[in-house]
Amino acid sequence: MQEIRIPKRITTALVNSLTAGVVPRIGLEHVAVGRKPEIEAMLTDLDNIAEGGAAFRIISGRYGSGKSFLLQTIRNYAMDRNFVVADGDLSPERRLVGTKGQGLATYRELMMNLSTRTRPDGGALETVLQRWFGALQQQVMEERGFAMDDPALNAEVEQRIVQVTNEMQNMVHGFDFARVLSAYWIGYRMGDDERKQSAMRWLRGEFPTKTEAKQALGVGVIIDDDNWYDYMKLWSEFTAKIGYAGLLLFIDEGVNLYKISNSISRTSNYEKLLTMFNDTMQGKAQHLGIYLGGTPQFVEDQRRGLFSYEALRSRLIEGRYAKDSLRTYAGPILKLDMLSYEEILILLQRLRQIHAQHFGYTPTVTDDQMIAFMKLAVGRLGADELLTTREIVRDFLDLLHTLHQHPDTSFDILLGDRTIQPAAANPDEVDDLLAEFEL
Incomplete structure (x- = not known):
């Protein structure tokens, strides 16, 4: 594998962020694998938005599947393409609407994190x-x-x-x-x-x-909980008029809307989301992209999720011809599957090189050892349901940290003689999949 030369500040951000299980703000291109069709679909959105269109996407995937990573990757692409971007996470204090200013709190968060190519860290x-x-x-x-x-x-x-x-x-x-x-x-x-x-x-x-x-x-109005989204539409128009390609909003942790216990308040937030969807889909908004990250439960639960609100369900549900093997990426929901074993192994290769470069040593973990690490990970009981890319990355970096800081130990000692336990994931199938990947 060709050695990657990366500036120290970027390797620091990558190692620290991924060890902590959070998405780094910079250097994503060095660890990005897979997601080609999803990224291509969103880059097509950017082209349309730059021409005066609008876009609305829900990025759906379970915890650790890469939702935040994908949103951050597109955010960085967008800044390179001269977009103004704003990102924020929803929380109990930040919603789309609320009786205690939670909608305004979301607006303030987005404006605080307003970023451009020359000011990528907010405050722009x-x-x-x-x-x-x-x-x-x-x-x-x-x-x-x-x-x-x-x-x-x-x-x-x-x-x-x-x-x-x-x-x-x-x-x-x-x-x-x-x-x-x-x-x-x-x-x-x-x-x-x-x-x-x-x-x-x-x-x-x-x-x-x-x-x-x-x-x-000398103005008689203020930005408040009721009208903040109208001002976001103004910002999108304004940024386009002054030379930018448009405005993109990246809103993560949509599951916090699902968690609202009061059904009236939850429905009010879904109504606001419906307004955003209609504005972007019907051409009422220009130069505006809205990207919302959330879990499948947040989207598909028919009791409390988006699908519990019929007006949203009828707009978001897949067409009758959509199948896993014939998936399209034109609809408003982008469903993220877990990365394949082959893609995860490529990611681990890159992390091995970045870790060694950051700490200034020659990599000692071999490709065969990484395959053994993967076999152990995917062979654990219930791995097909519980294992995530985030968990694998954190475990692998923990392994590299331990080997580097304790040179008297070895890879084989750390993994021990543990065997793959019977799991929902068929061990023979795991072996076949890993064998197909030629390192």
């Missing part, structure tokens, strides 16, 4: 605005020959800002959104930090009352 909101202003100034100077200190420059830039914001005023809440953007520009131009920060607070959904917003910015 102010950068997006200032980049736009700087680009307008540069454009005007090149077209009109103005110097940076020419008073006519600011007047021309302001006129072009007004042209964009005027187009926004025809949308729901667009007038107030445009006024706040103009307020930020005035503060930016005049060096008025208080006005700038007031505008930023409003855009992040941090004003508690309409009265305070009126006093600070």
